[in-house]
Amino acid sequence: MEQIDELQNIPIQERHLAYEIAAPWFKVSDQAKQLEGLCFDREGNLYFVEVFGGTIYKLILPEKRLIEVCTLANENPAALKIHKDGRLFVCCLGNFADSGSLVAIDPKTGESEVIIAKTQGYVIDDMIFDSDDGFYFSDFKGYSCDPLGGIYHVSADFRTIIPVIKNMAVPNGLCLSPDEKILWITEMSNNRLHAVQLEEDRVTIPAFGTAVPYHFSGLEGPDSCCLDSKGNVYVAMYQQGRVLIFNDHGLPIKQVLLPGRGENHMLRSTHPMLIPDTQKLLICSNDWDGGQGSWIFSAEAEALAHKMYQFQ
Numbered sequence: 001m002e003q004i005d006e007l008q009n010i011p012i013q014e015r016h017l018a019y020e021i022a023a024p025w026f027k028v029s030d031q032a033k034q035l036e037g038l039c040f041d042r043e044g045n046l047y048f049v050e051v052f053g054g055t056i057y058k059l060i061l062p063e064k065r066l067i068e069v070c071t072l073a074n075e076n077p078a079a080l081k082i083h084k085d086g087r088l089f090v091c092c093l094g095n096f097a098d099s100g101s102l103v104a105i106d107p108k109t110g111e112s113e114v115i116i117a118k119t120q121g122y123v124i125d126d127m128i129f130d131s132d133d134g135f136y137f138s139d140f141k142g143y144s145c146d147p148l149g150g151i152y153h154v155s156a157d158f159r160t161i162i163p164v165i166k167n168m169a170v171p172n173g174l175c176l177s178p179d180e181k182i183l184w185i186t187e188m189s190n191n192r193l194h195a196v197q198l199e200e201d202r203v204t205i206p207a208f209g210t211a212v213p214y215h216f217s218g219l220e221g222p223d224s225c226c227l228d229s230k231g232n233v234y235v236a237m238y239q240q241g242r243v244l245i246f247n248d249h250g251l252p253i254k255q256v257l258l259p260g261r262g263e264n265h266m267l268r269s270t271h272p273m274l275i276p277d278t279q280k281l282l283i284c285s286n287d288w289d290g291g292q293g294s295w296i297f298s299a300e301a302e303a304l305a306h307k308m309y310q311f312q
Helices: 002-006
Strands: 018-021 023-029 035-040 046-050 055-060 065-071 077-082 088-092 101-105 112-116 124-129 135-139 149-154 161-168 171-176 182-187 192-197 210-215 221-227 233-238 242-246 252-257 271-274 280-286 294-300
Touching: 018 294, 035 077, 035 271, 035 280, 035 294, 046 077, 101 124, 124 171, 135 171, 149 171, 161 182, 161 192, 171 233, 182 221, 221 271, 233 271
Parallel strands: 018 252, 077 124, 171 221
Antiparallel strands: 023 294, 035 046, 046 055, 055 065, 077 088, 088 101, 088 124, 101 112, 124 135, 135 149, 149 161, 171 182, 182 192, 192 210, 221 233, 233 242, 242 252, 271 280, 280 294
């Protein structure tokens, strides 16, 4: 009976996949908070954001002591990555139309620097650093019938922004393959997983260098993503209470289901992330109006965490 309940509202073509039911790992709040942006610092502490309230959290490990770092009121932060200098780079959606921004915050002093200003017209949902100190970000815009979004690359000095791929419908999550030759992108409104090949300049796509290895089904679609040391890609499925896992060829190999999803609980799964130096996968979600609050869950990953360059 548990299997039938947990696998309901999963597309027929994905029901054959091996699956694991995640375990509760940390309760963030009794209230429903839109959690996003799981990211570890060099000391092994976990940072994440709450979108609609604007709070940036730090979970001190291993004791699991939660503190509030700061609040970005009315900015709707959707992702957080940590630069190798230790600053928190926070992606903000702004008014969800044209006033998103990217702010770098020193967690020790509270000092901040605007990297991408609101006036530049983006809606910044996610980002990923490359090993040259630049980064990619997703411009979270458009509709399935009006693809206005895109992916952009920012130079290491933060002065130059170059479009990499455009005409996307609400591009969301980003991750780079371990060799940095493939940029994986989730396109939320068109339910697609993209694999984009990159030339050495990090912005040029070679001939025939883009592919859509997977089309998702159902609402709302693919959200944030991450990868492990073998290049497997983990995609959180928003409003589906699960994470789909793909190998480095973009083929689905497993899924992780959040407990209670069969009874329509914890469906707002937004972001997967592996704990550094382990094979443990974390997933954040909230129960919205279901009464079970906001949680981070854990499951077994397919390989060890990918050691991103800023921690090497």
